[in-house]
Amino acid sequence: MANQSGQKKPILISGAGLASLLLAQALRQTSLPFVIYERDASLSFRAQGYRLRLSTLGLDAIESVLSPEDWKLFWDTCGKTGGSGFAALNAVTGEDITQPKSDAPPQKMVEQERKGGPLDLGSRDGKIVGIARGEMRSLFLRGIEDRVRWSHNVTGYETTETGVKVIFADGSKSEEGEMLIGGEGIYSKVAKQVSGGKLKTYDTGARGIHGQAPTTSFKELGEGVWRAVDESRGEGNKVFMITNVRPNDMDDPNVNFGWTMGAQPGVIQPPSGDYAIIGKPAADMAKELSKDWHPRLMPLFNNMLETEAAFWKITCSTPWGVPEWPNDPRVTVIGDAAHSMTPAGGIGANTALRDSALLGKLIAEAGGFAEGITAAYEKEMRVYGSEAVAQSYGMATGQFGVKITEDSATV
Numbered sequence: 001m002a003n004q005s006g007q008k009k010p011i012l013i014s015g016a017g018l019a020s021l022l023l024a025q026a027l028r029q030t031s032l033p034f035v036i037y038e039r040d041a042s043l044s045f046r047a048q049g050y051r052l053r054l055s056t057l058g059l060d061a062i063e064s065v066l067s068p069e070d071w072k073l074f075w076d077t078c079g080k081t082g083g084s085g086f087a088a089l090n091a092v093t094g095e096d097i098t099q100p101k102s103d104a105p106p107q108k109m110v111e112q113e114r115k116g117g118p119l120d121l122g123s124r125d126g127k128i129v130g131i132a133r134g135e136m137r138s139l140f141l142r143g144i145e146d147r148v149r150w151s152h153n154v155t156g157y158e159t160t161e162t163g164v165k166v167i168f169a170d171g172s173k174s175e176e177g178e179m180l181i182g183g184e185g186i187y188s189k190v191a192k193q194v195s196g197g198k199l200k201t202y203d204t205g206a207r208g209i210h211g212q213a214p215t216t217s218f219k220e221l222g223e224g225v226w227r228a229v230d231e232s233r234g235e236g237n238k239v240f241m242i243t244n245v246r247p248n249d250m251d252d253p254n255v256n257f258g259w260t261m262g263a264q265p266g267v268i269q270p271p272s273g274d275y276a277i278i279g280k281p282a283a284d285m286a287k288e289l290s291k292d293w294h295p296r297l298m299p300l301f302n303n304m305l306e307t308e309a310a311f312w313k314i315t316c317s318t319p320w321g322v323p324e325w326p327n328d329p330r331v332t333v334i335g336d337a338a339h340s341m342t343p344a345g346g347i348g349a350n351t352a353l354r355d356s357a358l359l360g361k362l363i364a365e366a367g368g369f370a371e372g373i374t375a376a377y378e379k380e381m382r383v384y385g386s387e388a389v390a391q392s393y394g395m396a397t398g399q400f401g402v403k404i405t406e407d408s409a410t411v
Contacts, residue, residue: 008368010035012166012177014154015184016043018133019335019352021140023181026065026360028144032368036144037166037174039153039184043137051244051258052136053225054078054129058350061357074139079246080127082223091230091241094294128225130244132258133349154182155189157331164330178369180331181359186315186411188337195325199317199333201340203409204402205265206314208343209286214253217299218245228297230289236401239263239289242343243300259300261286262314262343264401270311282309315411316342319393319404321386332374334359339385342402344395351388355381 011027013020016038027034054062063071088098123129141148153169157180166174182190186201223245230239243259261268268285270277283306290301317340335352342348359377366373396402 008033009163009176009178011363011368012037012164012174012180014166014180014182014188014190015335015337016040016137016141016148016150017183017185017335017352018136018140018349019356020181020183021137021144022062022065022353022356023183023334023360024144024147025070025140026356026364029065029067030364030367032363034147035174035177036148037152037154037168038148038150041151043134043141051079051130051132052349053244053346054123054131055346055350056123058353059123059129061350061353064357065360070139070142073142074131074136077135077139078129078131079244079248080125080129081225081244081246082127086227086242087224089226089228089294089296091228091239091290091293091297092232094296097229128244130246154184156193157190159328159330178330179363179374182331182333182337183335185336186340188333190331191333191337194328194331194333195323198323198325199338201315201317201336201411202404203411204314204316204342204396204400204404206262206342206396206400206402207265207268207270208260208262208312208314209268209282210258210260210308210310210312211283211286211300211304212256212258212308213300213304215250215255215257216253217303218243218257219250220296220299221245223247223250228293230293232292233267236264237267238401239267240399241290241297241300256305256308260312260343261289262400263289268311275311275313278307278310280306280309282311313411314342314396314400314402315340316393316396316402316404317389319389322382322389324382327375327378329371329374330369332359332378334381338381339389341389341392342396342400344392344399347388347392351385354384 010033013024013034013036016036020036024034024036066074090097154166155169156167158165160176163176163178164180165176182188191199225244228241241259241261245257249255271281283304286309287301322339334355339351358380362373362377
């Protein structure tokens with residue numbers, strides 16, 4: 001549908017996270033107009049979080065969207081780590097506590113991982129493929145930089161007879177668009193409005209800290225995906241650390257690898273409960289929690305870049321499934337706005353990328369807005385999204401000691 005100037009109205013996208021940017025790339029491939037509204041002032045406005053592991057499904061989704069040139073650049077940027085699963089260490093003694101890899105079917109592997117067993121992480125060519133979230137966002141932003149409206153905080157929307165408009169925090173409204181896709185994460189106002197409050201994100205109570213250190217600090221660990229577990233504080237106080245040490249750049253102190261630390265509810269608490277605090281307070285807490293760990297692990301904390309440390313809150317959508325709500329033909333949600341997950345299993349980002357590829361394909365095939373697009377997308381998304389949330393939550397109950405009920409606090 002065209003506006004008064006005769007041009008096709010844009011598709012409005014709320015949030016400039018991974019799912020939103022990949023969806024935008026899908027629209028770009030078919031020359032459909034779009035605008036992205038992002039509350040942050042720039043891509044580097046805040047910490048980008050932990051390095052992401054890309055599954056087969058996640059990689060397939062990305063490759064199906066990007067142009068051959070952009071896909072090659074993306075693939076070449078990814079790190080490829082040998083091995084096919086976690087190598088687990090006792091964080092204090094350094095003892096190898098990796099359980100033997102199972103040859104059981106995939107569903108049995110999921111059940112085993114829920115109980116703390118090995119998870120098969122290989123995605124292509126027998127390698128574990130990973131990339132930093134910040135690098136990924138920068139690559140997905142290529143060629144669409146002029147379509148992002150920074151410092152635009154979306155607080156809701158209104159539909160019209162011929163489209164939809166976004167409402168911003170200052171009360172102003174956007175131009176009219178054909179559709180609105182809410183991809184602004186766990187605090188999505190679009191998700192709450194379109195679902196009538198049925199889409200909820202629960203605070204599990206578990207907390208974590210992201211950190212970085214020069215690659216030379218990881219040489220004692222060596223190549224692999226490592227999970228260090230500290231149970232020395234007793235029941236209910238377990239702390240763990242996960243990192244992906246890829247083979248390249250390990251001798252270059254100018255390159256940094258990331259790690260993430262997590263703990264059961266109550267163990268990690270940022271000052272004044274403020275998760276916007278980054279830098280030294282987070283770094284000091286990580287150093288205190290790891291002070292008695294094995295010498296193989298200590299360089300990750302002794303040499304950490306204190307300015308890059310950041311707290312994070314472990315959340316999860318309704319574990320028993322993505323809820324249904326009355327469909328709006330012009331408005332839907334993707335990524336964490338639809339199905340937030342714990343970090344257990346590395347499922348969340350990959351599921352979000354599937355959303356982008358699926359919805360982008362449906363919109364492209366229709367040449368823009370058409371009745372039935374959001375309904376078809378939501379029907380399929382609810383199936384794989386519900387499965388993914390259930391798997392992630394199931395693993396997290398063992399790894400983080402979390403439990404969600406209908407009475408649990410939401411964010």
